[in-house]
Amino acid sequence: xxxxxxxxxxxxxxxxxxxxxxxxxxxxxxxxxxxxxxxxxxxxxxxxxxxxxxxxxxxxxxxxxxxxxxxxxxxxxxxxxxxxxxxxxxxxxxxxxxxxxxxxxxxxxxxxxxxxxxxxxxxxxxxxxxxxxxxxxxxxxxxxxxxxxxxxxxxxxxxxxxxxxxxxxxxxxxxxxxxxxxxxxxxxxxx
Numbered sequence: 001x002x003x004x005x006x007x008x009x010x011x012x013x014x015x016x017x018x019x020x021x022x023x024x025x026x027x028x029x030x031x032x033x034x035x036x037x038x039x040x041x042x043x044x045x046x047x048x049x050x051x052x053x054x055x056x057x058x059x060x061x062x063x064x065x066x067x068x069x070x071x072x073x074x075x076x077x078x079x080x081x082x083x084x085x086x087x088x089x090x091x092x093x094x095x096x097x098x099x100x101x102x103x104x105x106x107x108x109x110x111x112x113x114x115x116x117x118x119x120x121x122x123x124x125x126x127x128x129x130x131x132x133x134x135x136x137x138x139x140x141x142x143x144x145x146x147x148x149x150x151x152x153x154x155x156x157x158x159x160x161x162x163x164x165x166x167x168x169x170x171x172x173x174x175x176x177x178x179x180x181x182x183x184x185x186x187x188x189x190x191x
Contacts (some may be wrong), residue, residue: 001030001031001032001033001066001107002032002033002064002065002066002067002135003027003032003033003034003035003040003065003066003067003068003069004032004035004037004056004059004060004064004065004067004068004069004088005020005023005024005027005037005068005069005070006037006038006039006040006052006053006056006068006069006070006075006076007019007023007037007038007040007042007071007075008039008040008041008043008045008052008053008075008076009042010042010043010044010045011042011043012041012042014041015168016039016041017036019071019075020037020039022071022100023069023070023071025038025068026070026098026100026163027114032067032069035065036059036064036065036067037066038052038053038055038056039052040052040053044078044083045074045075045076045077045078045079046077046078046079047080048077048079048082048085048177052108053076056068057089057090059087059092060089060090060095061093063093063094065086065095066094066095066096067095067097067098068090068096068097068098069097069098069099069100070097070098070099070100071100071101072099072100072101073099073101073102073104076099080121080125080174081125081126083102087106090153093121097111098111102114113190152174152175152176152180154174154176154180154184158174159174159181159184159185162174162181163185167181167182
């Protein structure tokens with residue numbers, strides 16, 4: 001199996017060497033050939049985009065390795081949502097995943113079970129957020145608050161003045177979106 005290794009530290013004062021040594025040893029014990037090591041030095045785990053991680057995802061889509069190995073889940077992501085999105089991207093690319101500290105190895109039935117548990121927790125978290133947002137919107141409506149974007153202050157005369165311009169130019173001139181200008185032109189009137 002062709003394995004890729006990912007290591008990350010948050011500050012330049014830290015080192016990835018301890019992670020890399022353990023990751024190389026782990027892969028060697030399992031007979032996995034390490035094709036490339038991706039290292040992000042001085043990047044936070046909460047950032048969804050990092051130079052080495054972005055390279056890793058591009059290489060995964062190109063089929064350059066079969067398995068991604070990390071030392072610990074928080075090295076690849078500090079956000080459960082970002083982690084699950086990343087795992088989904090890897091799965092769609094045909095790449096498995098292993099985190100040696102937590103014992104998550106998606107090449108095994110137990111590891112896949114752990115991934116399903118993580119997915120269930122993420123879905124639960126998402127549903128709780130949706131429920132809170134809906135309750136907040138209901139409350140705001142009951143209090144008589146107007147929801148959504150404020151209406152643009154554009155008159156029919158303003159629209160006639162920019163009728164000769166392209167959608168983009170008219171939108172810039174009126175300080176509104178292109179879709180708003182397009183809608184007003186179709187209906188023949190400003191909001």
